[in-house]
Amino acid sequence: MSAAPGTTASGARTAAAGRRSPLAALLTAQYLSAFGNAITVVTVPLYVLHTTGSTATTGLAGFIGAVPLIFAGAVGGVLVDRFGGRRLSVLSDLAAGLLVLLVPLLDATTGLPIPLLLALLFARTVVATPATAARMTLLKPVTENAGARLESVNSWYQAAPRLGLVAGAPLAGVLVAATDSVVGMYVDAGTFLVAAALVTFAVPGGEANKGSAQSGFGFFGQLREGMALVRTMPVIGAMTAFVVVTNFLDDAFTPLFLPVYAQDVLHSSAAMGWFLGAVGIGSIVGTFLYGPASRTFLSSRRYTLFGCFAMVAVLRLLLVLQPGAVGVTVICFLTGVAGGPLNPMLSTVMLERVPEELRGRVFGLTGAMALTSAPLGVLTAGWLVDLAGLRVPMLCFALVYLVLIAASWRRPALKDMDVRPAADGPRAAEEADGADEAATLTSTASADRSVETDRASDTGPGKVRTR
The missing domain is CATH 1.20.1250.20 (MFS general substrate transporter like domains)
Structure with missing residues (x-):
């Protein structure tokens, strides 16, 4: 017995939605990440300036939070190929979310000395940076699976940091003015954790490259x-x-x-x-x-x-x-x-x-x-x-x-x-x-440098852009 035309059309729509859902989840994770990052970009300097009254210390906080971008991107790219884009995106977002969460928790309880804040900002950027390259490696497969044009998807994907800044920066200013604290960091931590959940449960693929992990390089x-x-x-x-x-x-x-x-x-x-x-x-x-x-x-x-x-x-x-x-x-x-x-x-x-x-x-x-x-x-x-x-x-x-x-x-x-x-x-x-x-x-x-690369691999990926 042949299926009814309405049933066939409904099934086709369901299948199409299923193919598009990983792409929608990945784009949502990217936008959440950009939105939370914009809140932190505004919240941290205002907090440091309010706490210390020193523009030099405020500038130092910005520098400390940005300098890992120079090396963490290259290092994180190797880790993406070793462990897979999906896995590293999730781990990177989870670790960064927990580090960000410590900032308002410590501020509200034991206190947050400026050296500790600088250390947390540095660590946050180090662990958050690989998620950028990781999500980029996932973009093409989910785009092809959804039957979308890569140019169109990249337009939506690359707009996230700019739209996040336009939307997140004013909200961060309002939160700082209303609470006089780093409560905006709760929002940033939440965006990290939700982004990790979306990639975990809704984005397939991005498996580790076994040839990279076992190559002996x-x-x-x-x-x-x-x-x-x-x-x-x-x-x-x-x-x-x-x-x-x-x-x-x-x-x-x-x-x-x-x-x-x-x-x-x-x-x-x-x-x-x-x-x-x-x-x-x-x-x-x-x-x-x-x-x-x-x-x-x-x-x-x-x-x-x-x-x-x-x-x-x-x-x-x-x-x-x-x-x-x-x-x-x-x-x-x-x-x-x-x-x-x-x-x-x-x-x-x-x-x-x-x-x-x-x-x-x-x-x-x-x-x-x-x-x-x-x-x-x-x-x-x-x-x-x-x-x-x-x-x-x-x-x-x-x-x-x-x-x-x-x-x-x-x-x-x-x-x-x-x-x-x-x-x-x-x-x-x-x-x-x-x-x-x-x-x-x-x-x-690799054949000529087997001893050298074995020693290099012993150092391991000990260091994991902001998002």
Whole structure:
């Protein structure tokens, strides 16, 4: 007897919902994580400033909480490939949630000395960072299972930190004003724990790579294996180098140029809030825009890369003309829109190109490399502003964008961004050969360094980006 048409349609809808639920759970975990992290970013400095009255100690707290990002991403990437993305995401979130929970509990009971708070912040970042690479390794399988486009899913995924900051930061300010304590850390701890539960019960796959765990490479040998892949896949190396340089230029904009502009040019500290809000909202719009736009006028990834950065450079050149508060706010919004498509586009290329068994290492390593240039950019910009005033550094930083685009325009590696790996052709074959070469290089290295890697593995993964 054949099934009734209504029953068949209902079953199909149920099956489709079942395929989409892991993706929905993973995206929800990412948004919860970003929301909780934004609350901590606001709560901790306000708490330290209120408790100590020292801006130097407040700055130290921010530094201590951020410095593990530089090394923990690369280290965590190896652990992701060793133990599996799903397992490490859960363990990372659980450990970070418990550490965060200690902050308000100690503050409300025995007290929370500043050295202990700094230690907890440092440990929180160390254990929370691997979850970033871990969830990224899970994204492609659940996207394919749901039958969704990787570009569209990446738009939603990469919007989480920006949307979390826009929504979480005001809530954190309200909580601090209302409670005069670190009660917002309870919210952050809760988001960690709920994210861990979602990945545990609703996201399949992400199993450990047995070849990685048993290869005999040792911990540092496996990290070198990720580096070898980056070297043998020019498109990944070229994108990483491009982002390292642009992070140097870009990360001076919000924490340095905008505050100085608001204070010295507009003589209004309140204008800074408008600028930050405009950048954040523009970034969210631009990030969500990439999904549908990647089908049409942003279909070329190379042109998207160069076009977005060229727009950012031109918009920042306009700031040299020193428009009023409204003009700067509009420029900030448009800058956010222009930069929004970059992260989802770059992560889409990497998910397509990097072999599944190496994604943790490559995502962790390239993320750590990109982060290292940001502090140097802020320091350099600050020194230049003291030396030459505001206009000259802003002009120089914007012009370097254009010089970088001109210098990179003809690079063959960046042209490969538009070559889909599934397509037949010489470039696809070159990428496959590159991956095989990486495996060959590292396999040969393991035979020559067996004693060395055994010693390295004895050190073990003793150290486990913020989320």
